[in-house]
Amino acid sequence: MLDDIRSRFKLELGSVLALAVIAAGLFVFVRIADEVVEGDTHGFDQKILLALRTPGDLANPIGPPWLEGVMKDLTSLGSFTVLTILTLSAILYLVLDGKRGAAALTAASIGGGTLLSGLLKMSFDRPRPDLVAHLVDVHTLSFPSGHAMMSAVTYITLGALLARVSAKRRIKVFIVGLGILLAVVVGASRIYLGVHWPTDVLAGWAVGAAWAMLCWEVARMLQRRGAVEREPEEGVPESAT
Template sequence: MKLNHTLRDLTRRVEAVTLVAFLAAAGGLWAFGGLAAEMMEGDLHAFDERLLMALRTPGDPADPIGGRAVEQAMRDLTALGGVTVLTLITLSVLCFLLLRGRRASALFLAVAVVGGQLLSNLAKLGFSRPRPDLVPHGVEVSTASFPSGHSLMAAVTYLTLAVMLARIEPRWRLRVFLIGVAAVLSVLVGISRVYLGVHWPSDVLAGWSLGAAWALMVWLVARFLDRRGQLDSSAGNGD
């Protein structure tokens, strides 16, 4: 009797987590759609300009606040959302999963990250928003502005890596730590893009929204496959 009660409680908790993740993913997609619509109508210009200029020395748009040390730190942070760094980190985690004997998880992760990259490219192709021209660019850029590819791919890659690693981590504190670090890195990359003047703030918000939604959907699919026995079973029973 007690065992049945415990199983029912666990089932309810698992389903509640799934529902929350689904609603959060839907919320991310809704936020991205809303930002895209507002951007195309030109309603975000005042908001974007106000925040972008807030990161510049008053009277001198060419001078970011904080001085050269902060500017160099922002260039370092923005590199964390670049293709080279994200590829190296992803390959490292893939090797880790393969060494742990989790081949299905490694394959799933590779497909999820590559899919996120395709999503980023398609999203950029769907919009032709120019880059900010109010301030000098702190790094070289060549693609369209909306959404921020660095912000989107940082969210996709770091959050997807975090949720996949969290699946095989039995201690909930370390799971929270992994996801927390991924979220912080994604936020810092996005902030650096605005600070360096290569993206409007709404570009970054859109990238975060779509990237987080993708990572949550990846997690939901992983749970579904796990229950069907088509993915390496998680070590922690940690839903």
């Protein structure tokens, strides 16, 4: 009886937290988008980009020479190629492990996020920054940042997926935290390299996190219905669940 109450409380608390993150992410995105459309973010965006460049030489970023190389390496972690390889690898692993429900959900979550990112870019049609030199090649629209959004979607989704295979709470926190950290550094690298306005990245993080949490909540609902494999409970071996 007591275990049932605890389990129900954890499910309800998790749903409340997920809905709070979704609502907060959508609220932040809408506010930023509204300000961008009105042109009210231009001063803020310019100030941040200029602060990251050497005064008098806007083609030269601040910091030691090796930092630019590090940022280019980090930004590649949010590229379409890298994220696709990671996603396909995770899906293949799940299929081989017999977790077809989780594999299908992963494909739908990340595939849907990719489609949403493209639709949002076309809807807002914001050009890339022309204030400073671009330190990497870019060919798409600017708002929201696809790297920031898809890094949040992919790394948080895959982090939550990997966390499901462990029953230890500290391992779950570490894996999901690592996914969030990767999304943050990828987005920050886009600003440093001058290929996105800061508000592009902030909006990408917001909507990406909201989408990832929405997919996570859907996964929890499907788990309760038996459509997706359940995660092991803390202190219980996976073979016993």
